Amino acid sequence: MTQHAALTEALAEAVRQVPGVAFLKPGVAQRLRAAVSDTGDSGADSKASPAGLRISRSDGNGPWKIEIQIVTLAEARALDVTRAARRAVDTCLEAMVPSAAARITITVTGIV
Amino acid sequence: MTTGTHPPAAPPPDSDDELLPCGRLLSQVWAAWEDAVTDDHQRTCSHCRQAIGELEALRTSVRDLSHGTEAPDGFAAGALAHRVMDVVRLELRPGKPLPLGAPDDGMWIMESVAARTLRAAASRVPGVQASSCRIGYDDADGTGRATVSLGIQAPLSSTDLAELAENVRGQVEVAADQHLGLGIARVDIRVTDLVDVPGSTEEGHER
């Protein structure tokens, strides 16, 4: 597993664990799959990064650019959940890529 | 403009029309009947009356095809709605991102998501429903505090609209703070409609 993929997976898991996060925003591919629900998941790409989380890096040593889209629970305060998600991301990054700088955006795209 | 009731001598070529033996055009006899402007001739002329009889017979025989505004038997609105919404959810219009906290913090909420919460807050004032809810923010001072422009339906029985608007503003500000954490600079409220609210929301169909 590449560092990129491992980081994506770890970050997604960290954000999902944050209280008040319902789920990461489902991507178009996932929603399409749900729309034509008779076709089962093709195991190949179901592991691919969720659309709600995107990591990029302009060059090998530049800062990571991390964009996360979350759907929060109505009983939680959106700002508090987002802050907690932000802290979870920071913690995860420190553990996995301690020296790297990162620009992080977290967007609430739904409340359920 | 509709043409006069007096026919030309012969039907225009290629019109499918027919000149009745009494000298009237079939199209005009039918139109007069439909528009309820039959004259003495039509009421007594056997040719005209026969022509109208045929149209009435047609109307009778098609009644079985017509179901008014009912759905056909065996139609499930829910299933169709599901199929429509599956596509709609692939083409959402979430609006613009609004800063949660300061813009530099990198935390955002989509306008349509925040609007849903604020509309719901407005409806906590009895008899009020929010229609339009646009949210912008002023980045000039770096605080990114939001400005809300809200359209509401107010109950017809309201005696003091200014007070009502103040109550709505209060609910919106509380919800923005407690449910979202969205800093609000200003809430503009427009009363777009005064509606007769019979206690609760049970209207079901348009006008």
Next chain:
Amino acid sequence: MAGDRTSTAPPDTQAGLDDALLTVRAAEGDEEAFAVLVRRHAGALVGLATRLLGNQVEAEDAVQDAFISAWRRLPEFRGQSSFGTWIYRIVTNRCLNVLRARKPQAALDTAPEPAAPEHTVAPDRITEARAAVGDMRQALDGLSAEQRACWVLRELDGQSYESIADTVGISQQAVRARVFRARRHLTNAMGAWR
């Protein structure tokens, strides 16, 4: 659904709202408001489309496409008419396109007169009515797309000529001419004329 206390407006809480309110919300991206409109209008529209197309499966497809098109066009919808009138037009035009695609226009104006129905004596009234409906459907298939649409809107939906002209996008005079031709064709087909 979890946590619908205050913050979100799940479908049920919007179900009692009027069309104008829901339309504004939907135009601003509230898809749940749109879902309420879909559920509210779907039945009547499928009825309309079934009358226009004579086939419920195609009718449901047309209505589904019309709603999706409406969702895409909602941001430009400025409430010139009610949502009901607007979507009625979209469905009618969608059906017109289906009818036009069904048969090439050229063949229609020269369509042969259909044979008169055979069942002059029917054993009982129900059979007779059913047969008459069958004949009528067959006769309707002999009409051009525009003739059929104008006639259905006029005769089965009770629309005014003015409103049909608006919906179909042709002059009132043209609507009258098409309704006339349709009636002519149908009275002939019903074997009632002469």
